[in-house]
Amino acid sequence: MTIKHIEEYRDAELARQLAEQIKRTSRRPVRLMEVCGTHTVSIFRSGIRSLLPETVSLLSGPGCPVCVTDQAEIDAFIEVSKQPEVIVATFGDLMRVPGSTSSLQAERAEGRDIRVVYSTMDALAIARNHPEKQVVFLGVGFETTAPTIAAAILSAAAARLDNFSVLAAHKTVPQALDALMSVEDVRIDGFILPGHVSVIIGLNAYRPFFDRHRIPCVVAGFEPADILQAIVSLIEQIESGKARLVNGYPRAVTEAGNRKAQEILARVFEPADACWRGIGLIPSSGLRIRAAYAAHDAGRRFHLNAVEAGPPKGCACGEILTGKKTPPECALYKKVCTPMDPVGPCMVSSEGTCAAYYRYHY
Amino acid sequence: MKSDKVLLDHGSGGKISHRMTQDLLLPAFNNPILAELNDGAIFELQGLRLGFSTDSYTVDPIFFPGGNIGELAVYGTVNDLAMCGAEPAYLSAALIIEEGFALDQLQAIVSAMSRAAAHAGVTVVTGDTKVVPRGAVDKIFINTSGIGAIPPGVQIGSRLARPGDRVLLSGTIADHGVSVLASREGLSFQTSVQSDTAPLNHMVRSMLAAGPGVHVLRDPTRGGLGTALNEIAEKSAIGIRIREDRIAVKAEVAGLCELLGLDPLYLANEGKLIAFVAPEDTDAVLAAMRRDPYGHDAVLIGEVTAEHPGKVFMDTRIGGTRIVDMLTGEQLPRIC
Numbered sequence: 001m002t003i004k005h006i007e008e009y010r011d012a013e014l015a016r017q018l019a020e021q022i023k024r025t026s027r028r029p030v031r032l033m034e035v036c037g038t039h040t041v042s043i044f045r046s047g048i049r050s051l052l053p054e055t056v057s058l059l060s061g062p063g064c065p066v067c068v069t070d071q072a073e074i075d076a077f078i079e080v081s082k083q084p085e086v087i088v089a090t091f092g093d094l095m096r097v098p099g100s101t102s103s104l105q106a107e108r109a110e111g112r113d114i115r116v117v118y119s120t121m122d123a124l125a126i127a128r129n130h131p132e133k134q135v136v137f138l139g140v141g142f143e144t145t146a147p148t149i150a151a152a153i154l155s156a157a158a159a160r161l162d163n164f165s166v167l168a169a170h171k172t173v174p175q176a177l178d179a180l181m182s183v184e185d186v187r188i189d190g191f192i193l194p195g196h197v198s199v200i201i202g203l204n205a206y207r208p209f210f211d212r213h214r215i216p217c218v219v220a221g222f223e224p225a226d227i228l229q230a231i232v233s234l235i236e237q238i239e240s241g242k243a244r245l246v247n248g249y250p251r252a253v254t255e256a257g258n259r260k261a262q263e264i265l266a267r268v269f270e271p272a273d274a275c276w277r278g279i280g281l282i283p284s285s286g287l288r289i290r291a292a293y294a295a296h297d298a299g300r301r302f303h304l305n306a307v308e309a310g311p312p313k314g315c316a317c318g319e320i321l322t323g324k325k326t327p328p329e330c331a332l333y334k335k336v337c338t339p340m341d342p343v344g345p346c347m348v349s350s351e352g353t354c355a356a357y358y359r360y361h362y
Numbered sequence: 363m364k365s366d367k368v369l370l371d372h373g374s375g376g377k378i379s380h381r382m383t384q385d386l387l388l389p390a391f392n393n394p395i396l397a398e399l400n401d402g403a404i405f406e407l408q409g410l411r412l413g414f415s416t417d418s419y420t421v422d423p424i425f426f427p428g429g430n431i432g433e434l435a436v437y438g439t440v441n442d443l444a445m446c447g448a449e450p451a452y453l454s455a456a457l458i459i460e461e462g463f464a465l466d467q468l469q470a471i472v473s474a475m476s477r478a479a480a481h482a483g484v485t486v487v488t489g490d491t492k493v494v495p496r497g498a499v500d501k502i503f504i505n506t507s508g509i510g511a512i513p514p515g516v517q518i519g520s521r522l523a524r525p526g527d528r529v530l531l532s533g534t535i536a537d538h539g540v541s542v543l544a545s546r547e548g549l550s551f552q553t554s555v556q557s558d559t560a561p562l563n564h565m566v567r568s569m570l571a572a573g574p575g576v577h578v579l580r581d582p583t584r585g586g587l588g589t590a591l592n593e594i595a596e597k598s599a600i601g602i603r604i605r606e607d608r609i610a611v612k613a614e615v616a617g618l619c620e621l622l623g624l625d626p627l628y629l630a631n632e633g634k635l636i637a638f639v640a641p642e643d644t645d646a647v648l649a650a651m652r653r654d655p656y657g658h659d660a661v662l663i664g665e666v667t668a669e670h671p672g673k674v675f676m677d678t679r680i681g682g683t684r685i686v687d688m689l690t691g692e693q694l695p696r697i698c
Contacts, residue, residue, distance in 0.1 A: 012607070015680035038623070045625070047682020096371075109367035118622065224680045339690035340371075340378050350623055361673075361685045 011225060018228035019051040026055045026235045031187055033180075033323050035173065036194035037064030037351025038222055044360040046224040056231065059323035060353035062176055062276060063194055065141040066093045067321060067345045067352050070275040071309040073169040074099040074345075077138050080167055080302055081112045087130060088114045089123035090138040096348045100309045120152035127156070127164035136298045139168040144196040146170045146287055147261035150268035153289070153296045165298035168289055171274055173197050175285035177209050183279065183322050190216035190234035192227065195249045200265075202257025203247045210245040221249040268293055277311065277345065278318025317344035320353050327357040334358065376585055376628075376689030399597075400520055401442040401580065404512065411514075413448025415439055416507035424471070424501055426545045428537075428556030432474030434632060435504040437561050438583070440482045444563040445579040445635065447518035447570065448510035450482065456490040456505040463501055471502065482561035484508065516570055522577040523598035523638040525668040530637040530644070532565065532651055533558070533659040534610045535587050539629025540618050555614050560633030565654035572650035575640025582636060585689050588627035590636060591674045592688040599671045604664030604686070606679045628689040638666060 034040055040060045043049060049058065062068045078099045081088045088104070095105045095116065108114040113133075117123050120137060127135035139149045149166055156164040173194060180186060193206065198219045210217055216237035220230035230248045237243055247253055265287070274286025289297040298304065311318060315337070316330035327333045327346070337343035339355055346352035371378040388397060395403050402415025419435040436453065443450040455475065459468065479486050512518075537558040544555060562581060569576055578598070582590035587609070595602045611619070611626045619626050633656055639647045644662065651657035674686040 012680050019681070041623075044684060045678075046680055047676075047678035047684040048680070050682040050684065051680070105369055105371070106367065109369055224678075228680075340381065359685075359687045359690075361687065 014225045015051075015228055018225060018232055021232050022051075022056065022228065022235060023053045025232070025239060026053050027239060029055045029057070030189040030235065030238055031057045031059055031323070032190045032192060032231065032234055033059040033061045033188045034192040034227075035061035035063040035177070036192075036197070037067070037349065037353075038196065039063070039192055039194070039220065039227060040353060040356050041351055042222050042224065043227060044356050046227075048224060048227060051228075052231070056235070059188065059326075060320070060356070061191075061323060062180065062279065062321040063142070063173070064346070064349050064351040064353070065145070065171070066097055066349040067317065068171060068176075068276045068278070069097070069140055069169050069345065070277050071100060071311055072275065072307060075307065075309050076299075076304045077167060078102050078104060078107060079304060080136050080298060081107050081114050083134070083302055085133050086113070087126060087133050087135045088112070088138065089117045089126055089135055090114065091118075091140065092116045093349045093351075094138055094140060096342060097345045098312065098342060098348075120149050121155075124152050124155055124161065124164060127161050128159075131163060134163050134165070134301075136302075137164070137166045139166045139170055142171055142173055142194070142197050143200045143265070146269065147200060147258075147265045150264045153268050153293050154264065156296055157293060162295060165296045165301050166289065167298035167304070168269070168287060169274075170269070170287040171276065172271070172285050172287065173201070174205050174209050175282050176276060176279070177206070178212070179276070179279050179282040179285065180322060181213050181215070183324075185324055186322055188215070188323060189238055191218070192230045192234070193217055193219040195219060195221045195226070195252065198249065198253045198257070200258050200261045203245065203253060203255050205257065206245055210243075214243045216243045218246040218248045219253050221252065276321075278321040312343045315344035317346045317354070320346055327354040330354070376589060378690060380688075398519065398521070401445040402448065402508075404446050404448075404519065411512040412509060413443045413446035413450075413512055414507070414509050415442040415446070416505065417442060418503060418505040420500070420503050421542060422500060423542070423545055424467070426557055427541050427554070429559040430471055430474050431502065431504055432471035433478035434557075434559050435506045436475050436478035436482060436484070436486075437559050437632060439506040439508040440484055441562045441581045441632075441635070443508050443510045444561075444566040445518070445581055446512065447516040447566075447579065448512045449567065450484045450508050450510040450563050452487045452510075453479065453484050453506050453508045454488045454490075455486050456492075458492045458494060458499050458503040458505075460499050460501050461493055461496045468502070471504075478561070482563055513570070515574070518576065518579050520578055520580065520594050520597045523594055523600050523602075523666050524577065525600055525666050526641055527577055527638040527666040528641055528644040528662055529591075529602060529604060529664040529666065530639060530648055530651065531587070531609065531661055531663045532562070532635045532637075532657040533633075534612050534615070535582070535631055535634065536611055536615050536619065536626035536629035538632040539586065539624075539626075540615045542630070543622075543624075544618060555612065555618070558631055558633035560656045562633065562635050562656060565635070565651060565657050568650040568654060569637060569647050572646040573639070573643030575643030576637055576647060577640065578636075578638035580636050582631050582634060584630050586626070586628040586630060587636065588625070588674070588686045589689045591686065594638065595674050596672045598666075601667040601670035601672070602664060602674045603667055603677065604674065605677045608661050608663040610659060610661070627686060636663075
């Protein structure tokens, strides 16, 4: 997609018209959840909240991969960095996330070899260049990221790169939506579904969820006009009482999704139960490396058994991820917990809800 | 979680760096000249007002599209002096070199420094070289300091912005930050984005000649435009309102930022400046900027308000409003 194409969706006039339409059509108060952290940031950055009527509340959902990573998984990431002869390769977001007693950033300052990479292929290159070391990539992310990590494992297997492994903590979105609907006290009137994830899994992946709950759902792109358009559609569905599953991002998302990516994903990973921060265990919502690729599974290689770990004391990340609380309702927000000294992961990741509220002074 | 070690965040130029400056450095060297925390120190010596500045350069990689650590080290200090209203005259240069560093690369860096000094019209008059064992530094670090006289009548400082001042920006933002990031080892982006590293002292001289109303000058290097504006808002105790649609970002820079989840407002520039100018002098100063080769694309991006002292607001492209906060720590690319 060219930047010029993106510019059309940022068009001020179009956005203004959509905002007007929302004001005109929204009557009853609604709580809409944007599931994806990239949506959260786009909403803040473009000033969408300042254009919405009081009737429309936006809640940020469990769609920031770092934020939903369980405390025990974070602890395992830190643990593996302490193993002898290990180089940890990770996406940057994870560096500051506090584990129970430390963070990757603090471990790096202690002298552990922890490197920020921008793609899994960079991590493979490190493994190739350091045959004497074990390179462990920290696999975090949803269906968007997981296929690239699966592809890296396939490359490593084909090249017999035995010193490359992945510590996988991937999660899948549709199962989390289901779990969210069963969390007590959660009130959500409609979902803005993630764009990038949907490019991979396709609109059909949400059908079982939609059929079970009949709640308004719109897959949205990330430009301001995309998001406003999604809100227009959700309000129209809510006001008319007719819930639909809408593809609001047809320039990138198809019914079936990206089959090639799905195949690669399924070849390397199999569904497994996963623990989500704030939600708990969700059946079949994670991805485990298949036995055929056990050699590249850092969990098996280093015998890392997740030790149960509770969330940091007083941290409301769990309630925030499920839309039960907003960051200012957390007792730690801005007082003890800031991006400089984060207590919970939602204050760390650039896409975390608390960090976004903090940065944009809500 | 508080760490008892120095983290990379302490060097990001954002809130965490500020806290270290406030808590550790200011109390130790306690004096009113330092406490101003301008790009350089401004003081009087035997009747002459001087600007004096120092900076260390540790950029990785040392060669990047559009320049290398050599010209960066010269232009960086030249620009810091220019932002004090001083006319940069003399520079010192100290090179700390890792054992095993290639001589031809050293030659290339020193040549670049020499060319840059000539281009900026400054003379490197003293220096030092140290060679340290392999691993004690990463290839080469350079420190430069510079000194220059401040012409009579020139009063520039980050506390001097006042309500009504117009905010001018000399061109596109984030070019340097993205150029360095994209050419960093481990990142395999093919990009034509060039660093904007350039001397700004000639432009500043023309701006000061164009009108007496230039109150604040700042080159938004580390921490980017967003952080620089916040510092000025805080120190001058004024509010700033800027317009997103006036701030130009090259298409390729915007694309890479989008991909990596980085905000161009917080990425470094090495050849751009922002100026706070009294309304009556705005047109003349803007015209002077546009006449300079490094200020062709200068634009008015906003103005100073009496409301919301210490805060920076942005009117977004789609007609909304949001706050622009200071960067907190190193920007980390996101996962998805």
